[in-house]
Amino acid sequence: MQEAPTKNQTGFDLKFGTYEQAKAMIGAKSEVIFSDVEVNVPMIKYYAAHLEDANPSYWDEDFATQAWGGVVSPPGMLMSWLMPLPWKPSGRGAAPLLATQVPLPGDTLINVSTETEFIRPIRAGERLNVTDEVADVTPEKQTRLGKGHFITTVATFRNEKGAVVAKNKNVMFRFSF
Amino acid sequence: MCTKRYAQRYFEDVQENEALPEVRLEVTYKRVIQDAAATLDYFPGHHDPEYAQAQGQKTVYLNTMCLQGFIDRVATDWAGPHTFIFKRKMTMARSVYAGDTMYGKGMVLKKYDHDGRHLVDIGIEVGNEEGVCCPASVTVELPSKNG
Secondary structure: OOOOOOOOOOOOOOOOOOHHHHHOOOOOEOOOEEOOOOOOHHHHHHHHHHOOOOOHHHHOHHHHHHHHOOOEOOHHHOOHHHOOOOOOOOOOOOOOOHHHHOOOOOOEEEEEEEEEEEOOOOEOOOOOEEEEEEEEEOOOEEEOOEEEEEEEEEEEEEOOOOOEEEEEEEEEEEEOO | OOOOOOOOOOHHHOOOOOEEEEEEEEOOHHHHHHHHHHOOOOOHHHOOHHHHHHOOOOOOEOOHHHHHHHHHHHHHHHHOOOOEEEEEEEEOOOOOEOOOEEEEEEEEEEEEEEOOEEEEEEEEEEEEOOEEEEEEEEEEEOOOOOO
C-alpha cells in the first residue's frame, strides 16, 4: 500500500520508494562529497568544549604539534566535517549520507550503530571528502519505534591528497511515525 | 622541551580487567542544542522536542557524534593525550535525553601487540539514570616505555 509522503521534516532530501527499489541500490556508491570547511581549530575547540574534554591534543598547540604534528580533530568529529553548512551563497550542499537516498516508505530515521577505523590522525588544515556505499538494506522489521528497514552504509574518508584517513560503517533505521 | 607535561598511561601500565574512572556530564537542553551546532547536525530530533516525541522519543536526544566523542573521552581521560583512537564501535540501544545525567564507564578487556603497535581493547558503556544507552568498544594505541 503506497501513501504519498507528507511528513518529511528531516531536513534531508529523503527518497521514497519500495523495498524492492531499495534493494536495487545495494552496491551503489555516492559521488565524492567534499567538506564545506577545512578541519579547523575553532570548531575543534567548540566540540571539545561541548563535551568538556580537556585533551590538550585539541587545546594546546605546542603539545599537539609535538605529539601529532598539529592540533588534531577529535575522532568523534569525523562525520561532522562532512555535514553541509546550514546555508551558503551557492546553495546548501548534499548531506554525506547515502542512506537518505535509498528509496523506502519511512518518513523518518534514526541512527543505530557505527563502527569506525581511524587510519591516522586528522590534523587542522586538512580538507576531507567522503564516498559512501550502500552495503545492505534489511526487509521490514518491527521495532519499539515502529516498522522500518535497517540500512548499512560504508563510508571512506580521505584528505585533500587522496590519503584514506578513516572508514566508517553505519547502520540507520528508516521508519514511519 | 618547552611544552607542558600531561599525565600519560603507557602500555606497560595497563592491566587487563582494570576499571576506568567514570565520566559524567549533565545533558541540559543547552547541551543538546550545543551538540547540534558543534556537529552541524540539524536533524530535528536533536533540536525540536515535538518532532522527537512524534518519533517515539521522550524529548530531544544527543546525536551519534556527541556520543562518539564522549566514548572517546572516557578512554583518553584515563589513558592520556598521547592516545590514538584506532577503532570504535558503538550501538545506540536507547537515547540520552535533555534532562538526563550521562555517565560513561569502561573496563580494559585486553592488551596486545599487533603489527608493532601497542593496542588496548576497552569496553565502554554510556548510560543515563535508567541504565545503559550505548554499549561501545574502543581499541586504542598507547605509547610504550620501550619506544
